[in-house]
Amino acid sequence: MTMSALAVQGRAVKEAASLLSQASDEQRCAVLRHVAELLEDTCDELLIVNAREVDEYHESGPGRDRLTLTTDRVVSMSQALRDIARHRDPLFEVVERSVRPNGLRIERIRVPLGVIGVVYENRPNVTSDVAGLCVRSGNAAFLRGSSTAMKSNQFIVELWHEALERHDLPKNCVALVQDPSHETATAFMQLTEVLDCLIPRGGPSLIAAMREHARVPYVLDGDGNCHIFVDETADLATAVAIVRNAKTSRPGVCNAAETVLVHERIAASFLPALAGAMPEVELRGDVATVALVPAATRASEEDYEREFLDLIMAVKVVDTLEEALAHVARYGTGHSEAILTNDDANADAWVRRVDAAAVVVNASTRFVDGAELGLGGEVGISTQKLHARGPMGLKELTCLKWVVRGEGQIR
Numbered sequence: 001m002t003m004s005a006l007a008v009q010g011r012a013v014k015e016a017a018s019l020l021s022q023a024s025d026e027q028r029c030a031v032l033r034h035v036a037e038l039l040e041d042t043c044d045e046l047l048i049v050n051a052r053e054v055d056e057y058h059e060s061g062p063g064r065d066r067l068t069l070t071t072d073r074v075v076s077m078s079q080a081l082r083d084i085a086r087h088r089d090p091l092f093e094v095v096e097r098s099v100r101p102n103g104l105r106i107e108r109i110r111v112p113l114g115v116i117g118v119v120y121e122n123r124p125n126v127t128s129d130v131a132g133l134c135v136r137s138g139n140a141a142f143l144r145g146s147s148t149a150m151k152s153n154q155f156i157v158e159l160w161h162e163a164l165e166r167h168d169l170p171k172n173c174v175a176l177v178q179d180p181s182h183e184t185a186t187a188f189m190q191l192t193e194v195l196d197c198l199i200p201r202g203g204p205s206l207i208a209a210m211r212e213h214a215r216v217p218y219v220l221d222g223d224g225n226c227h228i229f230v231d232e233t234a235d236l237a238t239a240v241a242i243v244r245n246a247k248t249s250r251p252g253v254c255n256a257a258e259t260v261l262v263h264e265r266i267a268a269s270f271l272p273a274l275a276g277a278m279p280e281v282e283l284r285g286d287v288a289t290v291a292l293v294p295a296a297t298r299a300s301e302e303d304y305e306r307e308f309l310d311l312i313m314a315v316k317v318v319d320t321l322e323e324a325l326a327h328v329a330r331y332g333t334g335h336s337e338a339i340l341t342n343d344d345a346n347a348d349a350w351v352r353r354v355d356a357a358a359v360v361v362n363a364s365t366r367f368v369d370g371a372e373l374g375l376g377g378e379v380g381i382s383t384q385k386l387h388a389r390g391p392m393g394l395k396e397l398t399c400l401k402w403v404v405r406g407e408g409q410i411r
Contacts, residue, residue, distance in 0.1 A: 006187055009175060010142065010194035013115055016172035017140035021112045025089040027167055032085040032132050034163035036078035039128065042159065043074045050124060050152045057148055062252025062309045067122040067149055077125050081132045084376035090394045091138050105405040110398040112138035114196035117216070118379065119144045119185060121202040124152035130379050131160050131174045137397040140173045142195065144188045147180035154178075182209075189214040199380045199392070219388055221380030223307045224254030224335040226365045229324040229350070232263040233342040236270050238362075242340060244278045246364040252309045254381060255336055255368045259304060259314040261324045267317045268292055285315035304331050321346055325353055332356060334383040336368040357383055357390035 020028075039046070050069040057067055096108040116139045120126050127143060134141035145153040153176055161171035177188060189198060189210060198218040200210045210218055228246060230239045246257035262270055271292045275283060283289065284299040296315065303314045304327075318324045328337050338360035339350040347361045358368040368391065370378025375393025382388045388396040 006177065006179075006184060007191070007194075009172075009177070010115075010191050012170075012172045013140050013142045013175045014194050016170040016175075017112070017115045019170055020135065020140055020173045021091075021114075021138045023138070023169055025091070027169065028136055028138070029085040031135055031160075031163045031167050031169065032081040034166060035128065035132070035159050036081040036085075038159040038163060039074055039078040039081075039156075042155075043071060046074060046152065046155050047071065049155050050149075053149060053151055063122050063148070065250075065252050067124070067152075069124055069152065073125060077128045080129055080371060080377045083371065084132045084136050084394070087136070087376045087394055090398050095400065102409050103407060104409055107403040107405075108400045109403055110395065111401045113397055113399055115140045115142050115194055116379065116397060117142045117144070117188065117191070117195040117198040119188065119198070119200050119202065119206060119210070121146045121206065122149050123201060124149045124156060126201055127153045127156045127176070128160075129377050131157075133377050133379050133392075133394060133397060135160075135164075135173055136376075137394045139196075139397055140175070142175050142177070142188075144177040144185055145180065150178075150180055185209070186213045189216065189218075192216055197387075197397075201380055217387075219380065219382045219392065220384050221254070222335065222383035223333040224256070224381070224383075225259070225305070225307045225331060225333040226255060226257050226336045226338070227259045227261060227324075227328050227332060228257050228338045228340060228365065229261040229318075229321075229328070230263065230266065230270055231321060231324075231339060231341040231343060231346050232265040233346070234266070234270075234340040235342065236266065236273060239270065239340045240273050240277045242338075242362075242364050243274055246338070246366055247281055247313050248278055248311065249364075249366055251311050253366075254307070255365050256309070257313070257338070257365050258306065258308050259316065259327075259331070261316050261318050261327055262289075263324075264288065264317050264319050271315065271317075280311050282312045283315050284312065286317060288317035289315040307333070321349060325350075328354055328356075335381065336360060336365045338363065338365050357381065 093110045094107050098106045116134050118130050131141045157176045160174040164171050195216040198216050200206050275293045283296040284303045285296045290296050334356050336358040337354045337356045370391035370393045378391040381391050
């Protein structure tokens with residue numbers, strides 16, 4: 001795809017975004033509900049298309065799971081659209097109001113960002129989820145998926161086109177770049193006249209490419225090197241269940257736990273119980289861990305730095321809460337950090353002092369997800385601090401506009 005062809009497609013998306021921003025809430029919701037129905041009606045066809053792509057995927061690791069659609073996942077996609085449609089309209093909400101001494105009435109209201117560009121790998125469910133959040137919040141979705149999921153993505157985007165046109169909105173409110181090459185991805189990141197915000201959904205290489213090439217504002221959906229600290233007051237059975245869930249329920253996602261930190265006073269009881277509860281997980285730990293769990297191997301410095309996205313977990317025995325906080329400060333990526341404790345003071349210290357998009361007390365890190373937190377869905381989980389932090393739902397896809405109303409005042 002040439003730069004000129006990409007620019008032509010981008011201009012069409014920009015024009016569609018202008019029309020979408022003025023569409024009624026009822027119109028936007030109707031599109032989402034229509035796509036939900038189409039996903040369910042065409043589920044078998046979509047699964048056939050997707051299965052061919054999975055068969056052609058030869059890489060190891062979590063990529064295959066992210067690429068794979070199942071009946072349950074398609075149903076979840078359709079349900080997510082209905083959930084998003086049930087949320088309150090974020091557009092033109094007055095978030096602040098005041099009156100100046102001279103009588104000027106001041107408001108700040110939510111408006112769409114415009115065109116949201118998303119670069120992502122595998123994950124055909126993201127095609128529908130992102131489109132739903134963008135359309136619902138009045139933004140056009142300009143999507144650049146990977147070659148591995150191209151046919152699945154095209155199938156899903158065609159459903160969006162059918163629904164948009166059925167409800168008198170331009171089909172380019174949801175657009176897919178047809179060329180998945182790296183050259184086109186780089187050009188996409190530089191569409192300064194089209195994109196208002198760029199979001200990457202992928203691994204370190206994609207994030208690095210974004211940092212190097214992007215010329216438009218971006219929100220980083222960064223690595224999830226998530227920790228769980230089991231302190232000396234934690235209920236051990238509950239802690240084992242939480243850590244197992246956080247590691248094994250879906251290890252290839254960014255909110256899966258990668259490291260467990262264990263207070264030395266309970267390590268002798270907790271670590272053997274944890275190893276017994278998740279025998280499928282390879283534990284890599286410090287000297288104290290290996291002494292307590294003979295099947296564990298010694299962890300390297302790199303193991304504490306890594307986002308495994310696999311059935312591997314780093315383990316470290318710590319002497320104090322302070323040591324746990326220091327470990328998270330050194331190795332954490334600002335995603336999600338959990339403490340399991342029955343000590344309110346320790347919980348409060350964790351909440352106040354851990355620098356992350358989300359802190360969790362006595363629950364699994366897997367709850368750090370837009371749908372689980374009541375947002376209806378998310379376009380990503382921001383690990384940076386400007387514009388948005390944490391799961392990005394409808395409100396995070398808006399910005400604020402000042403409105404000043406007067407009766408002839410002059411300065």
